[in-house]
Amino acid sequence: xxxxxHVLRAALALALGLAFLLPIYISFVTSLDRPQDVFVYPPxxxxxxxFSVWVQTWRGNTWMLAILNTVVIALATIAIxxxxxxxxxxxxxxxxxxxxxxVWTALLAVLMIPxxxxxxxxxxxxxxxxxxxxxxxQIIPYGASIFGVFLLRQHLLTLPREYHDAAKIDxxxxxxxxxxxxxxxxxxxxxxxxxxxxxxxWNSLIWPLMVTSSPRVQPIEVLLSTFLTQDSSNWxxxxxxxxxxxxxxxxxxxxxxxxxxxxxSKSSGING
Amino acid sequence: MxxxxxxxxxxxxxxxxxxxxxxxxxxxxxxxxxxxxxxLFLVAFVYAPAVLAFALAFLNFHPGGTTAYAGLxxxxxxxxxxLFWRSMANTGLYALMMVPSTLVLSVALxxxxxxxxxxxxxxxxxxxxxxxxPAVGTAIGWLWMYNPxxxxxxxLLRDVGLRPIGWLNSPHWAMPAVVLYSLWHGIGFDVLxxxxxxxxxxxxxxxxxxxxxxxxxxxxxxxxxxxxxPTLFFIAxxxxxGSLQAFAQxxxxxxxxxxxxxxxxxxxxxxxxxxxxxxxxxxxAAMAAMLVVCIFAVTALTRWIGHRxxxxx
Numbered sequence: 001x002x003x004x005x006h007v008l009r010a011a012l013a014l015a016l017g018l019a020f021l022l023p024i025y026i027s028f029v030t031s032l033d034r035p036q037d038v039f040v041y042p043p044x045x046x047x048x049x050x051f052s053v054w055v056q057t058w059r060g061n062t063w064m065l066a067i068l069n070t071v072v073i074a075l076a077t078i079a080i081x082x083x084x085x086x087x088x089x090x091x092x093x094x095x096x097x098x099x100x101x102x103v104w105t106a107l108l109a110v111l112m113i114p115x116x117x118x119x120x121x122x123x124x125x126x127x128x129x130x131x132x133x134x135x136x137x138q139i140i141p142y143g144a145s146i147f148g149v150f151l152l153r154q155h156l157l158t159l160p161r162e163y164h165d166a167a168k169i170d171x172x173x174x175x176x177x178x179x180x181x182x183x184x185x186x187x188x189x190x191x192x193x194x195x196x197x198x199x200x201x202w203n204s205l206i207w208p209l210m211v212t213s214s215p216r217v218q219p220i221e222v223l224l225s226t227f228l229t230q231d232s233s234n235w236x237x238x239x240x241x242x243x244x245x246x247x248x249x250x251x252x253x254x255x256x257x258x259x260x261x262x263x264x265s266k267s268s269g270i271n272g
Numbered sequence: 273m274x275x276x277x278x279x280x281x282x283x284x285x286x287x288x289x290x291x292x293x294x295x296x297x298x299x300x301x302x303x304x305x306x307x308x309x310x311x312l313f314l315v316a317f318v319y320a321p322a323v324l325a326f327a328l329a330f331l332n333f334h335p336g337g338t339t340a341y342a343g344l345x346x347x348x349x350x351x352x353x354x355l356f357w358r359s360m361a362n363t364g365l366y367a368l369m370m371v372p373s374t375l376v377l378s379v380a381l382x383x384x385x386x387x388x389x390x391x392x393x394x395x396x397x398x399x400x401x402x403x404x405x406p407a408v409g410t411a412i413g414w415l416w417m418y419n420p421x422x423x424x425x426x427x428l429l430r431d432v433g434l435r436p437i438g439w440l441n442s443p444h445w446a447m448p449a450v451v452l453y454s455l456w457h458g459i460g461f462d463v464l465x466x467x468x469x470x471x472x473x474x475x476x477x478x479x480x481x482x483x484x485x486x487x488x489x490x491x492x493x494x495x496x497x498x499x500x501x502p503t504l505f506f507i508a509x510x511x512x513x514g515s516l517q518a519f520a521q522x523x524x525x526x527x528x529x530x531x532x533x534x535x536x537x538x539x540x541x542x543x544x545x546x547x548x549x550x551x552x553x554x555x556x557a558a559m560a561a562m563l564v565v566c567i568f569a570v571t572a573l574t575r576w577i578g579h580r581x582x583x584x585x
Contacts (some may be wrong), residue, residue, distance in 0.1 A: 010389075010392075013385055020398045029570045059583055072363060083309065087309055087310070091307050095303040117321075117322060121557075144314050149354055242413060265465055
């Protein structure tokens, strides 16, 4: 009885897991079908491996530019946000100063403000700075990562206090301690934060949609949404384009499953 | 550096700074310098805009044009705009469908997938995978699955002898279809934090319940769920807040229209349309201000209910 139960549970789990993959798989199959296999009933579930739609769609729009834009925006955001994160978390953990409680409350308050309320005023700011329709406008609003500060602070608090005391006795100043001890010991957690920022940039829609208008600076998700709203009956082309946007994220997930999952399960502690 | 060298430096430091005053001041200055970058960005793009957002709502602002004080007129206009009410009602309906189904489904999936065996670890990854994929990119696959004539969902319905559904073409089914998509996209996060909460439960409690003859269902409902109720409460709050801010999923699945017949026009989608399709920035800001107040109120209510139902160790 127990073995039957175990097998049933495993089978059910596997079936559910594959069901979660189905919507992506359907796009994959549709994009690789021969045209006569697309509008058929019942739906076609084995691909024809016909890559002509991929080639045609790739050539028909500036996907390469959109991907480059996304990567440049993501890397710049990562560089800025990781720097600000490290400095802020270090001060919070290792430097005693007056008003730390106020600073901490101010950081917590950011979580209370819905990002959506900020979209319109931030657009106005960008318009005043003449930054509308630029890559910079997609980078600087994310220069401070509260998620990163919280995650890194949590991590630093678990490091032994003795490291800091020993360094102090050895005459190692704050900046040297930060550079030589804290950074090397925080590499995995900073990598997780960087991955999150990258995924967030790749998937972000509403802000880039608002603040950009030309494909010259637009990230992939915006180009894809333009394609979708303008050419919504071109199923094969859309499915191929959907693969351009989705497959890199799947590859990233397969490559860095562990840090991504670790970051996800830790992020629940932030609001908790 | 030798030990004596270190000792000399240490004594030099302590001797040179007998009073804590200057060192305190220096540390304070250093802290300010280290905190400045984060707060520079937060002031520019969070704190100031949060204030500006409310100010905009009381103005008649046109980018590149004139700005005039408008008093409460934007709020009056919104409150007598049937589409604003419709969008708020749609958002509430969406949240009402999302929160209970997220809780039930994430608990069911976590209970099913809780195991360290490879097959289950693999399945956990498959369930989380949609969470890291882009909304528009994956919505295209769902649009195809929802296709009334050629989609796999209606094929399944026909196979089991049910009548096919119009899904995104039907005003009745469009919102449930968006909910189904959102569950697929976001549930992995909830399952993962439930699994992580379940793995931190004290072994002894579950083991002694097993010895006392409690079956798997009893253990789940009588021990595991009450013990992880803070996590369930966290999921409820996060899903509520996320649902009230629904945008990308409806933007993609309704091809940015909020249709059919405004059935999937959420508050944020309507605000977006007013601001960026019609250029009504102040009108949109007034509606955004009301949405934010609603989000705060609903979050406070959820917290109030949650604290009464949650068991803290």
